[in-house]
Amino acid sequence: MMRKYDIYLIEKEVANHYYQRAGLIFQLFKDFQQPSHIQYDELKKQVEYITKPLPIEELEDAIESAFLHTTAFFKGEKQYKLSILKTQSRARIKMYDRLISLEGIGGVDAETAFFEVLRKLNPYFLAMDFTKEQYGWLTPIKTKKFI
Numbered sequence: 001m002m003r004k005y006d007i008y009l010i011e012k013e014v015a016n017h018y019y020q021r022a023g024l025i026f027q028l029f030k031d032f033q034q035p036s037h038i039q040y041d042e043l044k045k046q047v048e049y050i051t052k053p054l055p056i057e058e059l060e061d062a063i064e065s066a067f068l069h070t071t072a073f074f075k076g077e078k079q080y081k082l083s084i085l086k087t088q089s090r091a092r093i094k095m096y097d098r099l100i101s102l103e104g105i106g107g108v109d110a111e112t113a114f115f116e117v118l119r120k121l122n123p124y125f126l127a128m129d130f131t132k133e134q135y136g137w138l139t140p141i142k143t144k145k146f147i
Contacts (some may be wrong), residue, residue: 001105002104003105003108003132004103004131005102005111005127006099006127007100007102007118007127008099009051010025010052010124010125010126011049011051011052011054012137014022015126015137019137022137023087025050026055026063026128028046028050029047029128030128032047040111044055051098052098052124054097054099054100059118059121060078062118063093063114066117067080067113072084073091079093081093082114084109088107089104089109090106091103091104091105091110093114098116099120100125115138117140119139125137125139
């Protein structure tokens with residue numbers, strides 16, 4: 001069964017404010033997935049406001065350097081594929097202006113490897129699986145402790 005994740009880079013202030021309430025952000029994106037939604041134009045503005053454009057070149061450099069010496073790694077234009085034969089895991093990542101689409105099949109090792117690259121690059125990536133209604137930050141955001 002294929003797994004599909006939509007990954008967005010959330011504005012730092014929004015991520016910090018909604019870290020414990022990521023479900024609210026998930027609901028916004030879930031509604032945004034329905035172009036027929038009565039408030040679609042307003043939802044689109046909200047999504048654009050809370051997300052950042054992706055640093056495509058930085059992402060490409062990080063992905064390529066992480067998997068350059070991997071034999072089952074394939075590079076396309078704004079798209080990469082990774083296979084891990086030992087665990088029969090395959091994943092494909094595609095990059096758009098504000099969205100990273102990640103699809104995985106078989107074991108989770110290949111998609112986890114992509115998640116790890118993104119996690120190291122920026123702590124404000126939010127991954128969402130609309131089919132299973134699951135979501136989560138790729139990196140836990142540290143909260144300030146006041147003594």
